[in-house]
Amino acid sequence: MTYRTFEDDRAMHRARRDRRAPYPGGAALAAGIGLMLLGGLAAQRYAGRQQERRPADSAPGRTARQSRHGRYAVTGRSVTINKPRQEIYAFWRDFSNLARFMENVESVHEAGDLSRWTIAAPMGHAVEVVTRIVQDRPGEEIAWRSTEESDIDTEGKVMFRDAPEGRGTVVEAVIAYRPPMGELGRILAKMFQAEPGLQARRDLKRLKMLLETGEIATNRNRNDG
Amino acid sequence: MRALTFHGSHDVRVDTVPDPEIVNPRDAIIEVTSTAICGSDLHLYDGVIPAVQKGDILGHEFMGRVVDVGSGSTLKKGQRVVVPFTISCGQCFHCKIQQFSACDNSNPAEKQELTEPLFGHPVSGLFGYSHLTGGYPGGQAEYVRVPFSDVGPIVVPEGMEDDEVLFLSDILPTGWMAAENAEITAGDTVAVWGCGPVGLFAVQSARIMGAHQVIAIDHHPRRLELARQMGAKVIDYSQTHVLEALMEMTGGIGPDAVIDAVGMESHGFAPDNILDSVKQKVGMGADAPHALRMAIMACRKGGRISMPGVYGGFADKFPLGALMEKGLQLRTGQTHVQRYTHDLMRRIQEGEIDTTFMISHRLPLEEAPRGYHNFKENQNDWTKVVLKPGMAV
Ligand SMILES: [Zn+2]
Numbered sequence: 001m002t003y004r005t006f007e008d009d010r011a012m013h014r015a016r017r018d019r020r021a022p023y024p025g026g027a028a029l030a031a032g033i034g035l036m037l038l039g040g041l042a043a044q045r046y047a048g049r050q051q052e053r054r055p056a057d058s059a060p061g062r063t064a065r066q067s068r069h070g071r072y073a074v075t076g077r078s079v080t081i082n083k084p085r086q087e088i089y090a091f092w093r094d095f096s097n098l099a100r101f102m103e104n105v106e107s108v109h110e111a112g113d114l115s116r117w118t119i120a121a122p123m124g125h126a127v128e129v130v131t132r133i134v135q136d137r138p139g140e141e142i143a144w145r146s147t148e149e150s151d152i153d154t155e156g157k158v159m160f161r162d163a164p165e166g167r168g169t170v171v172e173a174v175i176a177y178r179p180p181m182g183e184l185g186r187i188l189a190k191m192f193q194a195e196p197g198l199q200a201r202r203d204l205k206r207l208k209m210l211l212e213t214g215e216i217a218t219n220r221n222r223n224d225g
Numbered sequence: 226m227r228a229l230t231f232h233g234s235h236d237v238r239v240d241t242v243p244d245p246e247i248v249n250p251r252d253a254i255i256e257v258t259s260t261a262i263c264g265s266d267l268h269l270y271d272g273v274i275p276a277v278q279k280g281d282i283l284g285h286e287f288m289g290r291v292v293d294v295g296s297g298s299t300l301k302k303g304q305r306v307v308v309p310f311t312i313s314c315g316q317c318f319h320c321k322i323q324q325f326s327a328c329d330n331s332n333p334a335e336k337q338e339l340t341e342p343l344f345g346h347p348v349s350g351l352f353g354y355s356h357l358t359g360g361y362p363g364g365q366a367e368y369v370r371v372p373f374s375d376v377g378p379i380v381v382p383e384g385m386e387d388d389e390v391l392f393l394s395d396i397l398p399t400g401w402m403a404a405e406n407a408e409i410t411a412g413d414t415v416a417v418w419g420c421g422p423v424g425l426f427a428v429q430s431a432r433i434m435g436a437h438q439v440i441a442i443d444h445h446p447r448r449l450e451l452a453r454q455m456g457a458k459v460i461d462y463s464q465t466h467v468l469e470a471l472m473e474m475t476g477g478i479g480p481d482a483v484i485d486a487v488g489m490e491s492h493g494f495a496p497d498n499i500l501d502s503v504k505q506k507v508g509m510g511a512d513a514p515h516a517l518r519m520a521i522m523a524c525r526k527g528g529r530i531s532m533p534g535v536y537g538g539f540a541d542k543f544p545l546g547a548l549m550e551k552g553l554q555l556r557t558g559q560t561h562v563q564r565y566t567h568d569l570m571r572r573i574q575e576g577e578i579d580t581t582f583m584i585s586h587r588l589p590l591e592e593a594p595r596g597y598h599n600f601k602e603n604q605n606d607w608t609k610v611v612l613k614p615g616m617a618v
């Protein structure tokens with residue numbers, strides 16, 4: 001496996017195109033009504049031609065309406081955390097901290113330049129992933145990739161940049177993985193497709209809570225339930 | 226412990242449930258001495274708020290004694306505190322700029338997903354107000370777990386009674402912020418729709434902020450009388466054309482600022498309101514903003530609309546044209562309670578604000594279901610209900 005997925009993420013948005021009909025706003029309103037009168041198929045073809053000439057916008061590739069990642073499922077989310085960049089980087093760089101805010105990660109143990117992740121999967125399954133850090137730029141970026149002995153083929157990257165005017169740090173995490181074959185693969189793929197990005201977003205919110213407030217909000221009234 | 230729990234529409238009961246304990250470091254446990262039923266609790270009672278589960282403990286207006294603290298709490302056992310209904314971390318972007326009711330960190334991450342699709346962003350955590358706002362057990366109980374107890378609760382000074390300070394938890398700061406959002410200047414007329422507890426505090430606040438005249442609108446004689454006591458002129462909409470009256474009472478100009486303290490349960494006999502109530506019954510979830518529509522129509526050109534009333538969904542026939550063509554400003558939101566508590570505590574201590582005049586009933590917690598029933602069905606006489614867990618049945 002080559003470390004190409006995130007380049008794809010950028011390439012995707014250069015080549016971004018989709019099939020949504022042009023929004024009939026302002027001066028285009030009359031044309032929009034005309035399109036509706038043309039009817040489904042013709043209008044779609046017309047819209048499709050319009051899309052061909054559309055220049056890329058500024059949005060991250062993963063927010064495109066059509067995925068260009070092939071067999072890799074890619075998800076990513078950003079969160080702004082009211083803490084200095086170096087502090088958040090240092091917290092994340094100690095991978096054993098990840099289990100404190102990633103709901104499904106049971107533990108991460110570091111051994112030399114490898115980290116062994118134990119991840120809870122649906123229906124009582126557990127997934128073992130061994131990752132190697134492939135990029136480490138202090139205060140800016142950490143990227144990791146799974147090794148051959150892992151249950152799933154995955155790579156991830158987290159980037160840190162200053163938010164404007166002292167508003168803290170923007171943390172952007174992107175995870176890509178290729179579902180394994182077999183039943184586990186089907187379960188994971190289904191889970192992933194049903195709610196793309198859901199878990200990443202949840203986990204980043206929990207990271208924000210932990211770093212900003214020292215604890216993760218819960219409505220539990222007791223420790224036993 | 227004993228607690229008022231939700232069992233279904235118009236079915237609330239006092240049950241025995243497990244006592245709360247310290248879960249997070251910044252928690253405190255409060256033994257409740259007084260807790261009130263809020264107009265917005267009636268939305269839960271009527272079953273119009275989604276994501277309320279059987280067994281949920283209701284109540285968001287409460288105070289009491291600190292009986293346990295976590296390692297990160299700044300409270301001490303034995304202190305008497307009033308607890309804001311908004312749960313705020315004190316450290317996120319919003320809390321730092323005093324937008325406490327927009328706190329990023331108080332609604333548990335998995336609960337935030339309930340309101341994000343509805344509103345574009347998740348709402349913050351509140352006590353006892355459905356799983357949309359975190360599913361936190363509420364204050365109509367003997368004990369409450371209070372998260373971020375170093376930020377929210379305000380310590381009650383020696384010698385002050387519960388009834389004097391209890392409403393710092395919600396309705397007093399809510400009425401105050403409603404008046405603040407009306408941006409009152411000398412000579413202004415302020416019209417207030419709804420003489421429930423929030424409307425009555427908005428009347429009182431608008432007077433303190435220097436309004437030339439405050440006009441309160443309702444149809445319950447007892448509530449209108451309370452507004453009059455607070456210095457308002459009153460309009461009974463069951464006998465007067467409100468819009469005409471407001472024009473005549475302002476020299477043909479209209480009120481400079483209007484406050485909708487009614488929210489989604491507004492009453493009225495106009496056709497649009499009847500249509501809304503039909504839609505609510507058939508489950509289309511349209512809010513019934515009759516008071517808000519009228520307030521927008523009444524407001525003078527270039528005036529201000531303040532909307533403390535609670536809405537949760539969509540509104541039909543919202544007079545967007547009037548809003549734009551008259552150049553009105555609309556300000557609203559859940560109350561940033563912690564922004565106001567210290568200042569308002571001082572004003573209560575100095576006798577500037579009267580907080581007890583609207584309390585019509587004090588009941589033991591065990592009689593909370595009777596309190597709910599009457600607060601809803603007999604609004605003229607049951608103006609505000611305070612529950613006392615320690616009171617003999
Ligand atoms: Zn309330």
Ligand SMILES: [Zn+2]
Nearest residue numbers: 314317320328
């Ligand atoms: Zn906050």
